[in-house]
Amino acid sequence: MLDRLRENLRVVFDRDPAARTVWEVVTCYPGFHALTLHIVAHGLWTRDCKWLARLVSHVGRFLTGIEVHPGATIGRRVFIDHGMGTVIGEHTVIGDDCTLYQGVTLGGLGLASKPGKRHPTLGQGVVVGAGAKVIGPIEIGEGAKIGPNAVVIKDVPAGAVMVANLARQVDKRDREREEKAEQLGFSAYGISSDMNDPVVKAIHGLLDHTVITDQKVEAILKKLEQLGVDCAEERAAGDRFDPGYLNKIVD
Template identity: 65%
Template sequence: MLARLRENIAVVFDRDPAARSTWEVITCYPGLHALTFHQLAHALWGMQLKWLARWVSHWSRWLTGIEIHPGATVGRRVFIDHGMGIVIGETAVIGDDCTLYHGVTLGGTSWNKGKRHPTLEAGVIIGAGAKILGPITLHAGAKVGSNAVVVKDVPPGATAVGIPARIVADNVAQAREAKAETMGFSAYAISANMNDPMVQAIHGLVDHSANIDSRIELILKRLEKLGVDCSDERATADKFDPNFLNKIVD
């Protein structure tokens, strides 16, 4: 249990730039507290001490604002950021290295016994407020945008956005996502169909930047074929300032 706790503390430093000290993480991170309580509650559930497991889970919910059913299976190095309002159902399965933000629901769609909650494979990221409903599978590396409602399986590495969620698969969206990740943030939580001019402006900037980068790369390759040394240009080609995008949405 102590080894798992150390692992979960290390994950906070890996994924939250606001974390400053181990003491702060241990005392002030409800996601860490909820996962630690769940480890105990899940063990009690496995020993058929159902009421005691639910009682531990109930106190964990009261203390952290995060409700994890003791029957749920949670893997290693899972990170819950902020966490308030998260609900994880009894038959939910969360794989290793997943990340959940506040307001996420891993819920069921029927009252039937058996598997009725989602399965998250390794490395899945769920944006704030997203609802993942039913015995579906989000395959390894999948991402779900904020406030999306997912009711169907999501393929490996795919991004799902919207209500109901759809897979972002077109080339323009993939270029936008790839460019956004290189600049230190991910645009997967923003739908291109939203009627918000600010969102459209951000998409326009990211698309334009991705287009310019591809054209510059083409020019550099052609120059290199002519024998021109472009190593300096490649080293300094990407001058896009991610802080500028952050200021836009402040």
């Protein structure tokens, strides 16, 4: 345990230029306090002293504003900077040399796709920015960076940089685009229309054009049917489109 404490002290000086003395870190750094108390709480948890482990965890939350479930597995040289409002769930696994900032949530899903696993796994050297939410039994690859306020609900490959969030209210044009994308099998809302990315804008432009074209074709077919023309074959013909490829290039 003393080795872990020394490592946790050294990592503060390595990653926080504001740290000046050991005494300052020991007395004034809530991230250091939270990790120290978690060592105790996790040890009790693994020894089946569940209530006492939760009590130690609760005291740590009261003192630091950082909530770490005693069941969480945290590697060596992890650094929690500031930390207020950070929540780390029971089945979370945090690899060595990770860095978390304030307001981070490593949360779980009630209906887990992996039995007994509801919270994320962070590989070595992952950085999670302030306010980011990493939700569910997903895996974040080694060296990945999660931007501030990002919402991550899918696996992240090693070294990737994840930015932006998922939640947005759609207007009529967005709903039409989404409906067309679903017909084509394309996950349009894996990307957001307000992202300043020319590829994203181009894809949304193509989807918008497709919606308008479909509306025009439908109007023409109705007119022809009113004139007695059988358009059943034209209606049955499907578009030749590879949604898998489009999903792959924008995910």
